[in-house]
Amino acid sequence: MKIAITGKGGVGKSTLAGILCRIYATQGYKVLAVDADPDANLANALGCLPEISSNIKPISHLRELINDRMGIKVDKSFFKLNPKVDDLLDKYSIECFENLKLVVMGEVKKGGAGCYCPENTFLKNFFSHILIDQKDIMIMDMEAGIEHLSRGTASFVDAIVVVVEPGQRSIQTAKSILKLSYDIGISKIYLVGNKIFRKDQICLINNSFVGVKLIGSIFYDQEISILEQEGNSLFDSNLPIIKEVDNIRLFLEDII
Numbered sequence: 001m002k003i004a005i006t007g008k009g010g011v012g013k014s015t016l017a018g019i020l021c022r023i024y025a026t027q028g029y030k031v032l033a034v035d036a037d038p039d040a041n042l043a044n045a046l047g048c049l050p051e052i053s054s055n056i057k058p059i060s061h062l063r064e065l066i067n068d069r070m071g072i073k074v075d076k077s078f079f080k081l082n083p084k085v086d087d088l089l090d091k092y093s094i095e096c097f098e099n100l101k102l103v104v105m106g107e108v109k110k111g112g113a114g115c116y117c118p119e120n121t122f123l124k125n126f127f128s129h130i131l132i133d134q135k136d137i138m139i140m141d142m143e144a145g146i147e148h149l150s151r152g153t154a155s156f157v158d159a160i161v162v163v164v165e166p167g168q169r170s171i172q173t174a175k176s177i178l179k180l181s182y183d184i185g186i187s188k189i190y191l192v193g194n195k196i197f198r199k200d201q202i203c204l205i206n207n208s209f210v211g212v213k214l215i216g217s218i219f220y221d222q223e224i225s226i227l228e229q230e231g232n233s234l235f236d237s238n239l240p241i242i243k244e245v246d247n248i249r250l251f252l253e254d255i256i
């Protein structure tokens with residue numbers, strides 16, 4: 001199962017992705033956490049120690065490797081559409097916790113909509129082909145906004161979870177994401193409300209979208225930022241967000 005977590009900047013994508021990964025890993029799933037945001041900070045949201053995460057090499061920086069696998073050295077005007085990728089996961093992921101590996105995608109060349117630049121093709125192939133077993137889970141923490149969807153970097157996922165705050169700007173971005181996701185053929189798209197202050201804000205989010213399921217909500221909790229500032233792991237806290245994300249995980253298991 002491959003899930004991409006998207007939404008407007010700062011809505012809580014990495015926070016949700018980090019906790020979801022940790023929950024699945026403790027349940028015995030093999031989890032691949034993918035940091036697909038050029039401004040990578042999923043390692044931190046996972047609670048992965050800096051000593052460990054600082055050793056990660058972003059895949060997109062491995063230019064020589066990409067060139068080699070894409071056949072660019074042979075002929076610059078032609079590159080393979082199905083480069084060999086299946087051996088790369090062990091080399092370029094780091095095991096942060098038991099059952100949980102982290103891969104960092106790094107900066108992807110921004111070629112605009114429909115860009116078939118070698119880097120994008122390589123990364124798409126990489127993430128399309130690495131999964132393995134039906135029981136394994138890949139969770140991608142996406143870059144904010146919609147550009148990555150027009151580049152197709154998430155076109156191979158089984159489901160998209162859009163994180164929404166109770167505000168019009170976040171709702172508008174979510175609507176653009178929904179449209180683009182349907183356009184690229186992803187039909188399993190779900191919403192998660194975050195930073196909710198009052199219960200009626202859950203209705204506001206729900207009523208703003210027709211035909212898209214809101215699979216859970218997370219209340220605003222200032223302890224979350226405090227833990228983050230202190231560098232403490234959110235997953236190891238007993239804050240309500242852990243139960244709230246676990247409920248989201250239950251929904252995902254039922255529908256995917």
Ligand SMILES: Nc1ncnc2c1ncn2[C@@H]1O[C@H](COP(=O)(O)OP(=O)(O)OP(=O)(O)O)[C@@H](O)[C@H]1O
Nearest residue numbers: 009010011012013014015144195219220221224225
């Ligand atoms: N429910 C919540 N209550 C309070 N603070 C929260 C909550 N969820 C997330 N935050 C805080 O909001 C900030 C942004 O969260 P996060 O980094 O997860 O968002 P993001 O969508 O990944 O951001 P970006 O677009 O920059 O990648 C963080 O400081 C995080 O601790």
Ligand SMILES: [Mg+2]
Nearest residue numbers: 013014037041
């Ligand atoms: Mg983030």
